[in-house]
Structures are given as C-alpha cells and as structure tokens.
Amino acid sequence: MKILVLNGPNLNLLGQREPDVYGGESLDDIIALIKAKAGELGVDVDFFQSNEEGALVTRIQDSIGNYDGMIFNPAAYTHTSVALCDAVKAVDVPCVEVHLSNVHSREEFRHKSLIVAACVGQILGFGANSYILALEGIVQYLRRSK
DSSP states (O other), rough: OOOEEOTTTTGGGGTTTTTHHOOOOOOHHHHHHHHHHHHHHEOOOEEEEOEEEHHHHHHHHHEEEEEETEEOOGGGGGGTOHHHHHHHHHHHEEEEEEEEEEEEESGGGGGGGGSSSGGEEEESSTHHHHHHHHHHHHHHHEEEEH
C-alpha cells in the first residue's frame, strides 16, 4: 500500500511560523513521525510540499495508478481552491484532509473547506498527531475497501 502525503503553502515554515497555532515541529519532524508510523503499519509513504497551487494539482493528477490513498493538508488553499477540490475528485484516489490547528476555532474564513467534499474524511486540531491519525484512518479505510 502506497500513500502520498501532500502539504500546501507555508507548511515548509512549520516550526518557525506561529508555533502557538501550528506547534513547534518542523515539516521534517512531521515527516519523520509519519515515516515511523508508516513503518509500523507496513505502508510506503511519499511526500510533496509546494507553495504553488498548480504544482499541487499536477501532483494530485500524477497520483493516478501510483498511490492507493492520499493525506492532504491544503493549508490556505483549503478555503479558496476549487481547482484542488476538482483534482482530488478527478483522480478517484481516496484522500483525507488534515490540519494541524482546529480551523473551526479560528477566523471565520477558515471554517469552510472547499476540499473536504472530495475527501473520505477530515482530521484537524491535534497538531502533528493529526497526520498520524490521518494515516491510520486512510490505511484502515483502504484495508476495509479491498
């Protein structure tokens, strides 16, 4: 089983950017946590981060036939990108949307996700552990779907 973990804009600055909101872990720290959990679960994971919407769309499209599932933190694009929603819908690769913070306890514009309707689930508010919960969730979902 192979999972793609996608991260959107500004997540390359984790650990430096608003640690009171996003935690003190860097993206590399989170990747290490995911790799460790993936090893426990017996799944392969690949990672991609971009600040560019088009690069994320292309990587989602490239997932066809290459990945069984996706974990996606679209970051600010969560609230603005119809293109990313359409890409997730188009590829028919099950996806879990993930966020470090509880977006519903933040500014009102963050309460609406344009991506979640294309996903099998959404996990948010647990910091770096949100990714671990998303990985466990997508793996269980895929194993039940077989």
